[in-house]
Amino acid sequence: MDISVKAPAKINLTLDVLHKRPDGYHELEMVMTTIDLADRIDLTEISGGIQLESTSGFIPFDDRNLAYRAAALLQQRFSVKKGVRILIHKEIPVAAGLAGGSSDAAATLKGLNKMWNLGLSTEELAQLGLELGSDVPFCVKGGTAIARGRGEHLTPIAPPPPCWVVLAKPQHGVSTAEVFGALDLAEKRDQPNLDAMVNALEHRDFTGVCANLSNVLEQVTLSTYPQVGKLKERMDTFGAEGVLMSGSGPTVFGLVSRESLARRVVNGLRGFCRQVYAVRMLGGLEAPLLDKIRTK
Numbered sequence: 241m242d243i244s245v246k247a248p249a250k251i252n253l254t255l256d257v258l259h260k261r262p263d264g265y266h267e268l269e270m271v272m273t274t275i276d277l278a279d280r281i282d283l284t285e286i287s288g289g290i291q292l293e294s295t296s297g298f299i300p301f302d303d304r305n306l307a308y309r310a311a312a313l314l315q316q317r318f319s320v321k322k323g324v325r326i327l328i329h330k331e332i333p334v335a336a337g338l339a340g341g342s343s344d345a346a347a348t349l350k351g352l353n354k355m356w357n358l359g360l361s362t363e364e365l366a367q368l369g370l371e372l373g374s375d376v377p378f379c380v381k382g383g384t385a386i387a388r389g390r391g392e393h394l395t396p397i398a399p400p401p402p403c404w405v406v407l408a409k410p411q412h413g414v415s416t417a418e419v420f421g422a423l424d425l426a427e428k429r430d431q432p433n434l435d436a437m438v439n440a441l442e443h444r445d446f447t448g449v450c451a452n453l454s455n456v457l458e459q460v461t462l463s464t465y466p467q468v469g470k471l472k473e474r475m476d477t478f479g480a481e482g483v484l485m486s487g488s489g490p491t492v493f494g495l496v497s498r499e500s501l502a503r504r505v506v507n508g509l510r511g512f513c514r515q516v517y518a519v520r521m522l523g524g525l526e527a528p529l530l531d532k533i534r535t536k
């Protein structure tokens with residue numbers, strides 16, 4: 241059986257770091273949502289082992305790849321003898337703060353659950369996903385959610401109102417571990433107003449969503465990479481109605497209510513940045529409409 245799974249990127253509408261935990265991770269509180277910028281994972285059953293190919297040369301092809309590790313985890317945990325060839329059609333920029341690798345891992349877990357008839361629930365897949373990375377449980381479930389803990393305690397909330405998301409990814413990538421490592425929790429920081437964001441989402445209040453975009457990691461990444469700040473300024477100047485860095489960065493996103501304005505922002509940014517995209521929010525649409533697993 242061949243299976244094809246869509247693996248959408250996420251953005252963080254808010255991101256707060258509450259404290260550092262004894263296990264070295266940080267306790268987070270954030271609002272995450274999926275967007276219609278997606279990799280596609282094609283899975284083909286083979287007699288044994290794991291083979292991985294990708295349209296992108298920028299990702300590892302061995303057991304450092306999160307999709308590879310997702311397949312290996314299922315093989316080991318459930319004594320699966322069958323193998324799989326994984327083809328990753330890469331559209332999400334790498335090391336960008338958009339959870340590209342995590343979403344590939346989540347899609348691989350979901351696709352192989354079906355291909356190998358494992359009968360695992362979404363909750364069980366999310367728990368397995370946490371062994372691969374903090375963003376994987378959210379990527380398994382999708383939609384729009386408050387994420388707490390390392391990112392695995394998920395409360396579904398209302399999706400953002402329909403709008404355009406313009407993304408600009410500077411040429412360099414960013415290491416998530418380095419950004420968390422450079423965060424000084426003793427320093428005063430502008431913490432997001434979670435209630436105000438949730439309220440704006442519930443009321444489909446686009447202006448309220450834009451006004452409450454906030455990410456405490458932004459200042460950390462920005463101080464190492466001033467280009468991120470410049471991109472934010474330009475996005476704002478060209479007319480984006482709300483602008484923020486996603487996750488640990490360096491991708492900057494702008495929310496725009498009208499398509500014509502989204503085009504203007506994209507055209508404006510193209511002179512400064514090679515990787516610019518305009519996509520729609522998914523945020524909850526994907527569950528019924530796209531879900532996602534197509535059997536060929």
Ligand SMILES: C[C@](O)(CO)[C@H](O)COP(=O)(O)OP(=O)(O)OC[C@H]1O[C@@H](n2ccc(N)nc2=O)[C@H](O)[C@@H]1O
Nearest residue numbers: 264265266268342373374375376390416417420487488
């Ligand atoms: C920044 C976010 O993208 C926000 O959505 C995520 O928190 C990062 O998720 P991720 O890339 O799946 O992160 P992981 O692969 O689990 O962790 C990478 C590194 O980030 C740091 N990390 C990550 C998550 C977390 N809650 N606390 C941390 O301190 C740790 O140093 C860890 O070694």
Ligand SMILES: Nc1ncnc2c1ncn2[C@@H]1O[C@H](COP(=O)(O)OP(=O)(O)OP(=O)(O)O)[C@@H](O)[C@H]1O
Nearest residue numbers: 305306334335336337338339340341344375416487
């Ligand atoms: N399938 C994959 N796709 C992209 N990167 C991968 C993949 N598997 C492993 N990686 C490695 O993971 C690192 C982070 O890449 P990724 O694109 O997932 O970052 P990110 O979008 O910043 O993630 P997050 O937002 O979850 O922190 C890269 O250095 C890359 O080499």
